[in-house]
Amino acid sequence: MLESFYLTGWGAFAMMLFMLIPFMAVFLWVVYRKTFVDPSPSNTDRAKYVRAEWAWIGLVVVVFVGVNMASIDFMPTVRTAEAAASGAEITEVNFSAESWSYDLPEVKIEVGKPIRFSGKSLDTMHGFAIYHPNGKVLFTMMLMPGLENPTSLIHTFTEPGTYVVRCLEYCGSAHHEMRDEIEVVAAGG
Ligand SMILES: [Cu+2]
CATH class of the missing domain: 2.60.40.420 (Cupredoxins -  blue copper proteins)
Incomplete structure (x- = not known):
């Protein structure tokens, strides 16, 4: 099932939509809110979100580093270096x-x-x-x-x-x- 996501053109297209649609939905919702519902300057208390922001940044860093570390062994250049060093x-x-x-x-x-x-x-x-x-x-x-x-x-x-x-x-x-x-x-x- 997962195979079809990267072996077919429609799979790749579906994957692209999967990433794009949530992004577009949030973007349009924000634009709609600030244009028609409440165009006044934001009165959100920023201090309330400091922890959530740091948690989000931490999550991004952990995911970024984790994905890179998990995939490093599959990199063709790393495999090349390993093969060359193996003798x-x-x-x-x-x-x-x-x-x-x-x-x-x-x-x-x-x-x-x-x-x-x-x-x-x-x-x-x-x-x-x-x-x-x-x-x-x-x-x-x-x-x-x-x-x-x-x-x-x-x-x-x-x-x-x-x-x-x-x-x-x-x-x-x-x-x-x-x-x-x-x-x-x-x-x-
Ligand atoms: Cu060519």
Whole structure:
């Protein structure tokens, strides 16, 4: 059920409404009250709300820090640093991107082995996003033209299959056709 929220366009749209509608409702209610019901300056005693304000700020800080700490292990850049520090053997996949295709090498990509994707753009800004066969984005990176060193990320696949590569940086009229595929094989396969 929750899956459809991020796997379908309507799910994303519903999620957007879920966040927008309460905000709009409160906004319109305040505008309506101060425009038609009581346009005089507010006579609310601010001192009465000091504790509630601090409690609200505290809650926001706790949620912000909590969500960031809980998600840090899932960050592609943190995973990359961990994989690089682990000393495990890394499979190198060096590729280039050009409007509107990728030049991916024939490298065997195995489940469980860290793969370093290093990409360079030969013309303009491109993206390099890998989608799990179920449609979820595993990671994306931005390839800037003119950089001396490639942009790279290390990813370890956990399931074999055909993974789709897509550009997620708008790069011109055929941007939507900029795709490729990566075959991930089972360990030892
Ligand atoms: Cu693009």
